Ligand SMILES: [Fe+2]
């Protein structure tokens with residue numbers, strides 16, 4: 001039996017509590033009179049978080065489809081991302097902020113930003129099962145949040161596992177199952193539950209490494225397939241610490257209605273994302 005398996009079970013992974021600011025945003029959003037000004041006020045109370053939120057929305061390659069002008073205020077951020085997506089953006093920003101404090105590594109942030117950008121590009125090309133761009137952006141940004149939790153909660157052990165995966169180029173989820181008995185997908189789903197993410201994002205966190213095409217495809221399944229494809233393109237480009245998973249690109253493109261030419265174009269853009277600095 002693997003040494004890790006003796007020590008760790010999914011129940012031992014302590015999921016961080018809901019950050020204060022996120023809880024306050026949820027409360028504000030539940031108020032029918034919630035306004036951009038009110039939400040802005042809540043975020044601005046936490047300057048470090050404000051800086052992180054602005055850094056994320058202004059990250060290079062995160063701007064396709066925008067005018068190219070930097071987002072310079074929290075109010076503009078809310079307009080760009082949409083009120084409904086603010087909770088998830090603030091959640092990722094607060095985890096990223098911990099990362100800045102030296103507790104997590106930056107590779108995963110680069111990977112999340114690249115997948116978010118690739119997912120946005122793919123969403124713009126969906127002709128059959130439409131995926132909304134702003135939803136794709138957030139789902140890409142969140143999809144591997146379970147890895148961030150594991151790096152934070154089991155720093156030594158999980159980093160060692162990631163190093164093994166990087167050295168051998170095998171897909172991460174399979175290696176996690178073998179060594180830990182659970183994956184970052186289950187951990188991400190637990191976090192999504194605890195932090196009250198909308199169900200569509202929880203679904204993506206939990207299922208983005210599932211294989212095959214589901215029999216019934218609703219909005220959450222379509223989004224999940226799109227994120228799975230974005231993840232593969234980004235890992236193929238070498239942005240991430242794991243081998244690319246087995247994903248049938250052509251099959252997913254057929255289901256979502258993305259044409260082959262558009263996919264090739266997006267691959268070129270993803271190849272240019274290798275220098276993302278954050
Ligand atoms: Fe993943």
Ligand SMILES: [Fe+2]
Nearest residue numbers: 115143144231
């Ligand atoms: Fe990923």
